[in-house]
Amino acid sequence: MKTIEIQAKLRKEFGKKGATALRNDENVLCELYGGKENVHFYAHENTFKSLVYTPDVHLVSIDIEGAKYNAIMKDIQFHPVTDKILHIDFIQVFDDKPVMMNIPVKIEGASAGVKAGGKLKIKRRSLKIKGFAKNFPEHLTIDITNLGIGDSIKIGDLTYDNIEIIDNKRTVIITVASTRNSQKEGGEAEAAK
Numbered sequence: 001m002k003t004i005e006i007q008a009k010l011r012k013e014f015g016k017k018g019a020t021a022l023r024n025d026e027n028v029l030c031e032l033y034g035g036k037e038n039v040h041f042y043a044h045e046n047t048f049k050s051l052v053y054t055p056d057v058h059l060v061s062i063d064i065e066g067a068k069y070n071a072i073m074k075d076i077q078f079h080p081v082t083d084k085i086l087h088i089d090f091i092q093v094f095d096d097k098p099v100m101m102n103i104p105v106k107i108e109g110a111s112a113g114v115k116a117g118g119k120l121k122i123k124r125r126s127l128k129i130k131g132f133a134k135n136f137p138e139h140l141t142i143d144i145t146n147l148g149i150g151d152s153i154k155i156g157d158l159t160y161d162n163i164e165i166i167d168n169k170r171t172v173i174i175t176v177a178s179t180r181n182s183q184k185e186g187g188e189a190e191a192a193k
Contacts, residue, residue, distance in 0.1 A: 109145035113176030
């Protein structure tokens with residue numbers, strides 16, 4: 001998993017007035033959970049661009065005035081009109097404590113069903129996993145090469161080393177649906193026999 005470093009400062013003023021002043025200076029308010037106590041901090045909004053505007057998942061190394069923490073981004077709030085980042089919650093990670101996180105799915109291969117005229121439908125773009133942060137991959141790779149028309153891949157069909165998928169095992173992730181084109185080609189093949 002990729003790591004991003006963030007330089008931040010502790011929040012000294014709380015309440016609406018202090019939050020507004022920090023946001024007017026283009027800062028993002030943040031909170032770090034999971035340690036002995038919650039840590040309130042802030043950093044300039046440009047610091048978070050490579051963390052927020054990417055499909056990849058990152059481990060975040062946060063330096064708050066000399067104190068260093070490893071964390072993952074848990075939640076983010078945007079302004080409803082301007083889409084500026086208002087607030088980010090982080091969860092502190094430890095080497096000996098498992099955490100849960102959503103990891104994006106990456107599709108590999110060319111499906112036999114799609115080649116035959118079927119339509120690939122991706123039902124889930126990320127999966128919730130549990131494990132130690134050091135074992136988390138950047139994405140969960142799913143090979144669809146052997147997927148024919150009408151076939152699907154469910155969460156229960158997947159296994160990965162050192163991590164556990166938390167989502168319902170019967171949930172469909174990917175399916176190849178039949179289309180008129182695939183039905184027509186199948187009919188022509190039957191007629192040719």
